[in-house]
Amino acid sequence: MYFGIVPKTRKEDLFDFEEEYNELLKAIKGEHRLIVIKGLRRTGKTSLMNVVYNQISNPRLFVDAREIPVGKKVTYTHFGRLFYGFLSDVSIKEKISSWVTGLDAYIQINFQKKAALSELAKRINEAMRSRNEFFCLFIDEAQMLKPSGFDRFLAFLYDRTDRIKIILAGSEVGLMDKFIGLEAQEPLYGRVKKIIEIEKFQTEKSLEFLRSGFKEKGMKYDEEELKEAVSKLDGIVGWLAAYGFYRTEMGHEAALKKTMTEGAKMVSSEIEKFLSTRSGGRKRYLSILKLLSKTPAKWSEIKNLVAAKTGKTIPDSRLAAVLDQLLEYGFIEKKKEMYYIADPLTAEAVATKR
Structure with a gap:
């Protein structure tokens, strides 16, 4: 179903993402080792990752970086547990039983250390080589791992393994650019990257999304109501899907109001953070x-x-720093010489803030 309030997990629930879906699938099946999905919040990045993750047959792990508390030790510990759990999986254990023997005690003591995590990665790489497969590591909201220095470990994976593919997604666009190494001083700088850009829907595509969603539900719709919803919610598919979901349960005005109210609360929380x-x-x-x-x-x-x-x-240098921060965190966009708000519900979110 197109309408809903949670990220999609099935291909048939993605609306007009065929190009991005095929691009990501081709990159994973091809020679790319570092794949990046970029876009603003609620534009469908997580849904795309979920769907492809469920479609591929590769051994794989999915990590949402938001679930990991900030801190180098806790980050490496978290990934150490995941990697060790993967190595201990029954379907792989048959192939690497000689490696796992005696590894348990070693990991229990040392997996929080970077050296131990790199050892686990090498073991995974060897296992994949023996099976002639590639292990895929999906990380959503990857930019949140920057303070922990995890991009250095990903650079190690890229340089020192040949059977591990890294698929990253992030919504804080400027921070994501730093994390993936678009600047010379960053750890992942110089590594070949496949970058997939997820854009907001244009007006007609937004309208077609709503029309298709209501047809899927067997509901009649008023074209003027759809236009109003699109004018208020722009091309943010997450908000459009939420509106459609609420509209199946209530009238147009109530559904639009609920979408904007609940959405503004989410944006407000992000801004306050x-x-x-x-x-x-x-x-x-x-x-x-x-x-x-x-x-x-x-x-x-x-x-x-x-x-x-x-x-x-305000000095020019200070204004530049403020605007750069808002750009980095995805709250605003810049097109040519003009600055724009990235999410239409920001107006609701900041209206009463002091």
Whole structure:
């Protein structure tokens, strides 16, 4: 079903993702070792990963980085447990029983250390080589592992194994670019990457998504109501799917209101989490988000507004840093010389913030 409030897991539930689906599947089956899915929040990245993860027959693991507390030791411990559990799997154990023997005690003591994790990765690589297969490691919201330095370990996997494929997805676009090594000083810099971009739906595609979803449900729909929903929710498929889900249970106005109210709460929580570590510049960040929620703006317009709101002229270097942070975390977008809000529900989320 197209409509729903959770990420998809079946191919038939993906709407018009055939190109991205085939691109990801081809990359996994081909020679690519590092595959990156990029896009804004709620544009379908996790659904695409879920579907392909369920479709392929490769030995594989799926990790949602949001479930791992921040910290180098806890991150390596988490992956150590996963890798060890994978090595201990019955379907593989027959092939590597001689390696697993005696490994248990070693891992119990040492798997939290990077050296032990690299050893486990080498064991997995050997197992895959013996089976003439590739192990696929899927990591969603991968940029959240940056503070733990896990990109260094992924660089090790890329350089020192030949039977492990890494599939990453992330919604904080600028942070994701750093994590995957688009800048020279980053650990994954210089490694060949297959990058798959997930875009917001254009207006007609958004309308067709809603039409198809209601047809799938056997429901009649009003074209003007669909246009209103698209105008309010833009091309964010996550919000459109939620609206469709609620619309099957209630009227148009109630469904749209519920989608926007619940969605704004989610966006508000994300913004508060972002602002919690930037208390000194809270007013600046909120001023910019509120401005862009009303209209796209150029650099000079943003600078003038921040000065008017805070009573202080903001230095160019500081404004650049603030805008870069908002871009990195996916709250705003930049097209040519104009800055835009990335999610239409940001306006609802920041309206009452101070």
